[in-house]
Amino acid sequence: MEKQNTVENQLAHTLTQTEFDADYDKTAKKLLANKQILAQIMKDCVDEYSECSVDEIAEKYIEGTPEVGTVGVHVDDTNRLPRTPEVITGSNNEDSTLTEGTVHYDVRFDAIAPTSAHDAASQDVIRLIINVEAQTAFNPGYPLTKRAIYYCSRMISAQHGPIFKKSEYGKIRKVYSIWVCTKPSDEFQNTLTRYSICPEQLIGNATEKSENYDLMSVVTICLGKPDSENYTGILKFLDVLLSSSRAATEKKKILEEEFGVAMSDELEREVLIMCNLSQGVKAEGREEGRIEGRKEGRKEGRREGRKEGICIGEIGMLVQLVQDGDLKLERAAEKAKMTAEEFKKVMEKTSNQEV
Numbered sequence: 544m545e546k547q548n549t550v551e552n553q554l555a556h557t558l559t560q561t562e563f564d565a566d567y568d569k570t571a572k573k574l575l576a577n578k579q580i581l582a583q584i585m586k587d588c589v590d591e592y593s594e595c596s597v598d599e600i601a602e603k604y605i606e607g608t609p610e611v612g613t614v615g616v617h618v619d620d621t622n623r624l625p626r627t628p629e630v631i632t633g634s635n636n637e638d639s640t641l642t643e644g645t646v647h648y649d650v651r652f653d654a655i656a657p658t659s660a661h662d663a664a665s666q667d668v669i670r671l672i673i674n675v676e677a678q679t680a681f682n683p684g685y686p687l688t689k690r691a692i693y694y695c696s697r698m699i700s701a702q703h704g705p706i707f708k709k710s711e712y713g714k715i716r717k718v719y720s721i722w723v724c725t726k727p728s729d730e731f732q733n734t735l736t737r738y739s740i741c742p743e744q745l746i747g748n749a750t751e752k753s754e755n756y757d758l759m760s761v762v763t764i765c766l767g768k769p770d771s772e773n774y775t776g777i778l779k780f781l782d783v784l785l786s787s788s789r790a791a792t793e794k795k796k797i798l799e800e801e802f803g804v805a806m807s808d809e810l811e812r813e814v815l816i817m818c819n820l821s822q823g824v825k826a827e828g829r830e831e832g833r834i835e836g837r838k839e840g841r842k843e844g845r846r847e848g849r850k851e852g853i854c855i856g857e858i859g860m861l862v863q864l865v866q867d868g869d870l871k872l873e874r875a876a877e878k879a880k881m882t883a884e885e886f887k888k889v890m891e892k893t894s895n896q897e898v
Contacts, residue, residue, distance in 0.1 A: 566816075567787075567817065568677065569612075570813055570816050570817045571677045571785055571817065572611050572612060572649045572650060572677055573611060573813050574784060574785070574810075574813050574814070574817065575649065575650050575675050575677055575723065576609040576610075576611045576650045576652075576675075577809070577810050577813070578601040578605050578609070579597070579601055579804055579805065579807075579810065580784065580804075580810075581600075581601070581605060581609065581650075581652070581673075581675065582597045582598070582600035582601035582605070583597055583777060583780055583802065583804075584675060584721060584723075584764075584777060584781075585600050585604075585605075585654070585673070586600060586777075587735070587776055587777035588719070588721055588735070588737070588762045588764070588777065589671070589673070589719055589721075589760075589762075591656040591657060591669075591671065592604065592656075592657065594657070595657055597803065603655070604654050604655045604656070604657065605652060605654050606652065606653040606654060606655060606670075607652065607653065608652075609650050609651065609652035610648070610650070610651050610652065611649070611650055612647045612648070612649060613647060614647060614648050614651050615646065615647055615648075616646040616647065616648060616693075616694060616697050648674050648676070648694070649674075649675060649676045649677055650674065650675040650676070651672070651673070651674045651675075651698075652672075652673055653670055653671070653672055653673075654670065654671045654672075654673055655668060655669070655670055655671075656669035656670070656671055669717075669754075670716050671716060671717050671718070671719065672698050672702075672716050672717075672718045672719075673718070673719045673721065674694055674695075674698060674718070674719065674720045674721065675721045675722075675723065676691075676694075676720065676721070676722045676723065677723050677725070677785075678722050678723065678724045678725070679724070679725055679726050680724070680726060680727075681724045681726070681727035681728055681731055681763075681765060682728060687722060687724070687763070688738060688761060688763065691720045691722055691738075691761040691763070692720075692738070692759070692761055694720040695718050695719075695720045695759035695760070695761060696759070698718040698720070698759075699715060699718055699758065699759060702714075702715055702716060715758060716758075717754075717757065717758050717759065717760075718758065718759050718760075719759075719760050719761075719762065720759075720760075720761050720762070721761075721762040721764065722761070722762065722763050722764065723764045723766070723781055723785070724763060724764065724765045724766065725766050725785055726766075727765035727766070727767070731763075731765040732765055732766070732767025732768065732771065733765065733766070733767035733768070733771040733773035733774055733778050734763070734765045734767075734773065735762070735763070735764055735765075735777065735778060736762070736763045736765075737760055737761070737762045738760065738761040738762075738763075739757060739759070739760040739761075740756050740757055740758065740759060742756065764777060764778065764781060766778060766781060766782045766785070767782070769782070779801075780798075780802050783797050783798060784798065784814075785817075789818070790818060791814055791815050791818040791819075791860060791864070792864070792869050794814055794818065795811065795814065798814075808878070812878070815860040815861065815864075816860065818860055819859045819860035819863070858879055858889060859893065861875040861878060861879055861886075862875070862889065862890050862893050865890065866890075872886060872887070
């Protein structure tokens with residue numbers, strides 16, 4: 544009987560961990576799709592925006608709403624549907640494969656490249672396609688750089704139809720695939736690397752315009768510990784943003800004061816959810832003997848906490864902030880789309896579950 548209980552507890556813990564991992568992954572993708580966050584990444588990783596301000600990138604150069612987990616990576620020629628040239632923004636929503644299953648880009652969006660004086664004179668608008676991926680392991684059983692190059696190749700080949708037809712190869716847009724690795728191996732920690740196509744003069748000195756061959760770039764952002772000399776800029780920014788140990792108030796302070804991020808209600812909400820999910824994972828690890836009870840408590844909490852689409856992760860974090868004195872009850876109730884009285888009842892039930 545004891546052995547059976549141990550197995551059941553281990554299974555419950557695995558299911559709980561999987562649930563948290565899925566929620567955490569979903570929240571990380573939503574955070575990375577925020578235009579303010581994307582602008583920070585683009586400024587440090589995409590050459591075309593190195594001279595732009597973060598605000599300028601977010602407001603002027605990111606087109607439409609970034610797609611999160613909705614655009615397929617693979618495609619079979621037999622499954623390719625005809626598309627019209629007008630389908631530009633969010634191109635190829637339907638890419639899938641009959642043989643390999645559907646795999647989606649984490650975040651994908653179109654962007655306009657800043658125009659130089661020469662470009663402005665020609666009146667040509669240069670557009671890019673950018674993909675951002677959140678990845679835990681840098682060595683997931685295969686070379687991650689090869690997967691990233693495959694993603695770039697797919698983003699180029701998928702342009703056939705919606706962007707260019709037949710031999711209109713001059714219309715192909717440059718693509719970027721940017722990979723944020725939260726737990727790379729030691730030698731890759733706190734590194735930022737870009738892989739691009741570069742010419743190599745073998746005989747003679749003939750030169751080709753860079754826009755004719757510089758069509759894909761892979762960027763790996765490998766996060767690491769704060770005690771490294773490289774822990775600065777985009778490496779520190781993303782480590783703070785995606786940290787599973789920092790409190791929401793600490794994250795908010797660093798993002799606002801050091802990186803000038805304006806914490807909108809939406810962005811603040813996602814940060815709160817991520818922090819609460821991280822705290823939940825730690826709590827599960829500390830109290831394995833109470834896994835089943837906590838699991839039932841979370842189910843009940845979800846039923847109580849899902850008020851007007853607000854998830855239990857945010858409710859729990861708001862409760863914690865009120866209890867710590869970092870947020871007024873009335874403000875927390877407003878964020879949770881509840882009355883103050885309703886929020887008080889949620890706080891009481893939360894306290895009772897922790898006893």
